[in-house]
Amino acid sequence: MCGIFGIYSFERINVAKKIYYGLFALQHRGQEGAGIATSDGRNIHHYKNIGLVTDVFRDDVLQNLFGYIGIGHVRYSTTGGKAVENCQPFVVKSSFGNIAIAHNGDLVNSNELRMDLEKKGHIFTSSTDSEVIAQLLVRELLKTSDKIEAIKNTLKKLIGAYSLLIMFNDSLIAVRDPWGFKPLCIGRDDENIYISSEDCALTTLDAEFVKDLEPGEIIEIKDGGEISSYKLDFDVPEYMSIDVDVPSIYKGATTCMFEYVYFARPDSTIDGISVYKVRKRIGKILAKEHPVEADVVSPIPDSGVAFALGFSEGSKIPYYEGLIKNRYVGRTFILPSQNERELAVRLKLSPVKSVLEGKRVVLVDDSVVRGTTSRRIVNMVRKAGAKEVHLRIGSPKIISPCYYGIDMATKKELIASNKTEEEIGKKIGVESIGYLSLEGLIKAIGRKDLCLACITGKYPTDINFEKIAKRL
Amino acid sequence: MCGIFGIYSFERINVAKKIYYGLFALQHRGQEGAGIATSDGRNIHHYKNIGLVTDVFRDDVLQNLFGYIGIGHVRYSTTGGKAVENCQPFVVKSSFGNIAIAHNGDLVNSNELRMDLEKKGHIFTSSTDSEVIAQLLVRELLKTSDKIEAIKNTLKKLIGAYSLLIMFNDSLIAVRDPWGFKPLCIGRDDENIYISSEDCALTTLDAEFVKDLEPGEIIEIKDGGEISSYKLDFDVPEYMSIDVDVPSIYKGATTCMFEYVYFARPDSTIDGISVYKVRKRIGKILAKEHPVEADVVSPIPDSGVAFALGFSEGSKIPYYEGLIKNRYVGRTFILPSQNERELAVRLKLSPVKSVLEGKRVVLVDDSVVRGTTSRRIVNMVRKAGAKEVHLRIGSPKIISPCYYGIDMATKKELIASNKTEEEIGKKIGVESIGYLSLEGLIKAIGRKDLCLACITGKYPTDINFEKIAKRL
Amino acid sequence: MCGIFGIYSFERINVAKKIYYGLFALQHRGQEGAGIATSDGRNIHHYKNIGLVTDVFRDDVLQNLFGYIGIGHVRYSTTGGKAVENCQPFVVKSSFGNIAIAHNGDLVNSNELRMDLEKKGHIFTSSTDSEVIAQLLVRELLKTSDKIEAIKNTLKKLIGAYSLLIMFNDSLIAVRDPWGFKPLCIGRDDENIYISSEDCALTTLDAEFVKDLEPGEIIEIKDGGEISSYKLDFDVPEYMSIDVDVPSIYKGATTCMFEYVYFARPDSTIDGISVYKVRKRIGKILAKEHPVEADVVSPIPDSGVAFALGFSEGSKIPYYEGLIKNRYVGRTFILPSQNERELAVRLKLSPVKSVLEGKRVVLVDDSVVRGTTSRRIVNMVRKAGAKEVHLRIGSPKIISPCYYGIDMATKKELIASNKTEEEIGKKIGVESIGYLSLEGLIKAIGRKDLCLACITGKYPTDINFEKIAKRL
């Protein structure tokens, strides 16, 4: 995942603190590390570290990040351990001055690119795609003095997901990959141009939403706040034809469906589509696809809330919060011992007996991450007195790994890939289980230019599985 | 407020870690400080500090808290600054061995008791009521060797709210004051007897709920897990007659209505009444009392959620989350400057434009703490496109201070005490405003033996306002 | 041990920061905890915690300690664990306003006093003597409104070592016990009166030394900086007659000889006698008492330096630093494992081969704390090439525990109490060993009114060994 946020202040006001607030609004996209790099027109100042935005940055650190251009990053670890080196932005010194890069997404050919560069004598200090991109870019800059040209030549080599912010001493460039995997949008106010992974951060800073970047679009912001737009000339191959009666937003694009289902903040709007509304529609469609006679619909908080509200609306079964999430979860606490795993679940979620007792309960969640956790929750609900428990999942079964930036180590539905729905339901111990259909998902989102690889196993780009495997 | 939690392990297993988890489950009752005292039968071990439970206790600290009896406390500062001295449990050495006390509630005559003791040569190291109680108790123990007798004699001197845990080297005593202001309940499992402010902590530890303590009840747990119950012989004066057609649970009791409305966790059940159900009923009654034509009902999260769901059910207006709370709020972040107060609100709450745009919106909250914050939220909702904004409040207007333990410095409705509903609505900038009626509140709770002093100005105990004033 | 430091600013300037610097200068007297209490004339503000002065106090903490009167304390743990409760100053609220007490020394009858008070219904929140003194003082204040009278009546009950600072809302009182066990002195500048355990802290703050408090002297500082002196009417019993030809400074006093030998900073002057000069004289006398043919005299740093210089002067054997102390020792480092104890010594001390190789070396130290450490150092010196190693100790053998405030758990010479010098030397593995004689010690210090209990086993006060034992 990861989130990126950039500002160009054409009134030349320091931007670090605003970036800090922007990253705070994007914190849900990555909790492992955070960083900010700023340029005062001549020098780049930067700081990054392991931890949440609020832990990494203290006031004195922000005050030393001078400059009217800046980019920030929140990191969600997909590969590699926790290391400062792998936090971003990645800042380098080159013969073209300082360059800072922040990247959201995973390239599928980064290993090949990296090995090519190493054979030419380049060395790497991190395992980030950003460093690969930086090395490629500097090589292209040796060939042409036209930055946009060099960037285009660099991008043509990249296969995979990349929403990018590239900061030079005196300009800020934003790129969304030709497939449009990851979101990226522009905003503005009287003093600044903003680039953000999601528009929720624009709202936080009271900036006006301007537009989503189109797949393959390159935006350059220069002196005075002038914005130029370029188009990467790149043929995205045909993906898969899906026969659902909804339009495509961008021809040939394959935007990650998980942004709508899980990752993006509900108050964000991606490519014109409200994330919150998608989630409520998912619940409604789920109610039609997997109807059940029950007394109560309850979400597994937090991610099941909008689905469950939609399910309630679609099924007319009343919505109640049957499980309460402890507000202080997220803090590091002393873990229960191995044989107290159920306690670990109860510390996070607590059943509302008065709601569940004697009831037929529909639980709604976004996915079945691991069977064991789901089973523990179901047990807890039963123990609180539920007569029946029915599980409804707001996405189709996930059966294939994602190579574009979503960590399948944490989101992997081990259960789903080998088992039928019935088997899964039995393992979890519910009276019935129902996954959203692929068609239902596409309808709920309302666009068909989506990457659905994790559901269908068909990838929108070529993938050299052998080389990918080495990396993992 | 504050929360208290105690365990007596009749199987003589160390209890500190379980108390830690119990306090974690009660964290919502106090975030300023935390402490645990344990007894191994001969010595008392204790640790307390400023901060959240998860910050105060590390593994090595817990491991040094030996003992099979223990009590814990989470502190919510009502008066005084942040000082370790004022954290609890309060532990003393006396000629009767070590005594540890944890207290939830405020005595209204503690100043008088304290001055009396000081005149007799006693000194105080903290400003807690616990220390006053400890000093009184030790004086009574000089007169009688019967602990329960000494405790009864001590309690007879106390006026106000007190749910108490008193730990001696070899026994654990729990007390709920004769008015039953604050909740307190017992649970058990195969190895332990538990005492907790709320039963949600029993659920977390998978203990079986046994019963709520009755007002004036004293429970003693001794060797082998034997539980003895005593009754404090104490005449609670007549409070006020409320002509609402709901029963009293305990004759003459005056349980704090704010526990149901705001403080307790929604999954708790107090004196047999589900907090979550009360809140949903409040919303439903509110919809009847203050109907409005609108398109969307939305809570101000988190506290407005159950009210808004009830309002939606009662009014048939669809429920949507029009405002999203940033999950990372609660972390210490670098504050916006004075002239960015609106940013401070937007960092916590974010409007969902797609839900609000062009809509007539009903916002539901638990109270109007300060007009300014409410006004900012309303502005934000309008800016997101709402055509009309109607505010509904899940409690009557708060007009009088609480002397029994609820901090009116933070919960004080300055606005409410001097203004009519219309004036308040105008100040906040809404099309309409509606507070729950007193009758509606009592009906929603479903019992009439409540303390309603903050709404009516009539106090269930004598109060020497002059001496109280000195303290504040 | 412990160190105390107080300021009364008659110009009404905040004193907290100056006390902080004073405590920094007294840090050698106690590293376990630190605290400061200040009075602004009406309220007492205070803060204390575990740790070094520089760790406990940050700028924001100091800035909240308002007030023109203040006392501070550095704690050296003699009994009990590390607990904030046992840090000082001890601050209490009483009917006579707030009182803060800081104490250096140990009372030998505190257990009896404590039990007496407990029988009268008093309770204790710490295990400090300060709390006992506070309770006694408040009881005396009930009987007389004359503070000095009440203090005198309190002090008459105390047996043992106490240099005390007592702060009321508007006055500061300093006391040195009638035996003069611990040092205490007064200083001043144009704005403040200072009281300090040692005059080195006065030098740090550029204050002028006024005088040492005499044994049994009570000093009161009041408005305008007026200083009144009172004398405690108290008969100190005859101690022991020592037939050494040096004068007594105070008739009947028994000042702790270890202050001169080990504890006080070398740049301090106690009761008119320079600590540094005492230590050099000790070395000189040691050279006469235990002469040896050798090539090099080397200290075991830091405490042996002055002794070794004196030894070199007395013996004409050249002084070299044969062992270098790592400057960064004192930092918490990851300890070597059990079977690397020698590494632990080498991390602290390093031999200078070029100095030791082929030489007959005299090592000089202040005491033999444990035979094992000394043996490891001697091994290290031999391994570096020393032909012979002779050990000289700058104090007589310590054979009895101290009940007046010096921790025999860390300073106990286990070896010394049961063994002859020859046996000790053999155990440590040196060619010869020599302890300073009692007479030599007294001559070096230059006064005979000393407490020598740890050397002679004869105590200057009555001691109820049974009750003391209980405490330990």
Next chain:
Amino acid sequence: MCGIFGIYSFERINVAKKIYYGLFALQHRGQEGAGIATSDGRNIHHYKNIGLVTDVFRDDVLQNLFGYIGIGHVRYSTTGGKAVENCQPFVVKSSFGNIAIAHNGDLVNSNELRMDLEKKGHIFTSSTDSEVIAQLLVRELLKTSDKIEAIKNTLKKLIGAYSLLIMFNDSLIAVRDPWGFKPLCIGRDDENIYISSEDCALTTLDAEFVKDLEPGEIIEIKDGGEISSYKLDFDVPEYMSIDVDVPSIYKGATTCMFEYVYFARPDSTIDGISVYKVRKRIGKILAKEHPVEADVVSPIPDSGVAFALGFSEGSKIPYYEGLIKNRYVGRTFILPSQNERELAVRLKLSPVKSVLEGKRVVLVDDSVVRGTTSRRIVNMVRKAGAKEVHLRIGSPKIISPCYYGIDMATKKELIASNKTEEEIGKKIGVESIGYLSLEGLIKAIGRKDLCLACITGKYPTDINFEKIAKRL
């Protein structure tokens, strides 16, 4: 400055903890940052951060640094701010596997090398020389598969000071530059080969000293602990002829004289010469060169101690510690305000009045860093009663900047470069001042193959002052 430490365990035991202790012993060579990289034969693990060794490494961090080969670094900032990026070892991934480099010294042509590389498309993530060396080395490795050959080809491009540790997955290489600017030595025990900046760290780890690396020597340690030695074929140009009757150790070498005078630990021996003995000889020669009639010789601690002892020996004036250094200096404390600069000096150093009063005092220091600090110390000594103050400096006047790794921002003798000795003495306020002569220095060290550039202004290498200037 900086210090480097490496271990190859031919018994394949984890080395991280031993490196930690080695760096602790070298902490005096750099306090700004620390790092360790280890290799388990396949992967390199590393960690580095700002701070002291004991702050940077906790037990859990060390335990994750697996591997039987390892190198460590303590950083002393010469240029650039405090940034983790500039800490070492510098670790890179290349087509030749992982490489880690730790460097002590400054290259004078690193800017030129860096610009050359940048022109070829290389990028830099730090401002360290290590990264330049790594990039050059990887380029050479593309040309030859022989590591030693590639290293030699790389080194031939480097001008300036470099003691280097280079770690590959399965070997450890150490290099001392052809001028021998910085020390580097080898040790061993039954399980490990050690490389260290100073032999004091070998002593700490109880390793046997094997030899100093010769200027231009390359040592390779491979499987089984086999050590191969290579010689860099490199012509060091003639430096300057010094007509002092002492030998050269290495023909043509120019070892930094400041290692002997100030930087190295006194218990170290560099190129066969004991640092402690050099310092004592300096004092003795200084006494001959600048005799004075006085009563007391006192060092300014800590660096003046050995000089002062030598001065005392040479002059027969008795040695006393007239100034005591607070043992807790080095801790971060709250700074006195601007107008309390004298307090800042008194917090660090305290005069011993009994030693200074009425005396003619010789103060001995290693250099006059800034006139103001020296003047404050002299004032303090006078205020303590000294009748006369004579200052003796254990090195010649420093008049030229060092480009080989000694930070002239902190050690710069501003005063010395423009003023005569008399003028300096007048400014500081002493009765007389005396600097060591150049001849005296060389005699005291006992070798003439020294870099004396900071004293004479003549540099042993070509220096492109224009390019150096840009960097500073």
